[in-house]
Amino acid sequence: MAFFSMIKILLLCAASLSVLLLATPASGQSYNHLLSGERLNAGQSLIQGSYQFIIQNDCNLVLYMYGTPRWASNTGGQASGCYLAMQSDGNLVVYDYGNRAIWASNTGGENGYYNLILQKDGNVVIYGKPIWATGTSYSGSAVVVVADARNGTVGASGAEQNKVKEMGKIVQVHGDE
DSSP states (O other), X not given: OXXXXXXXXXXXXXXXXXXXXXXXXXXXXXXXXXXXXXXXETTOEEEETTEEEEEXXXXXXXXXXXXXXXEEOOOXXXXXXXXXXXXXXXXXXXXXXXXXXXXXXXXOOSOSOOEEEEOTXXXXXXXXXXXXXXXXXXXXXXXXXXXXXXXBOSSOOHHHHHHHHHHXXXXXXXXXX
């Protein structure tokens, strides 16, 4: 009897472990966006094509294009153990290990849902309403449309609306340019 109970417990543990492993994103998976309430720890970055937006280990927030810096917060060496937070008030903030702000986009306002996106054109933009950008757009044309699925969609075709509803957070629609 105890033998069968032990087998049941082992099977339950194995099933629980597989659920945890399936729910964990693969390491090395890259994203180009940061949603309200999310953060990047030191050394983590957003990636889009040849662009990388990284909170470096020295606490400098830098946008690279092909490995060349295009924009920086100029906070390198001011602290350690930093992280980048996209706050629910729309403010993008670099905090040190003691949760002291060392840089901010100063875009804080009304609480809501905001999306920081490293766009295909190299511009880093906070969306809710566009409230902050690095000003590093190099392509000359807008190729990213962000549709918000929380309260429906605006300005998207039926097929694109279905994609938004399936994703639940944000969808990028790239033009044919």
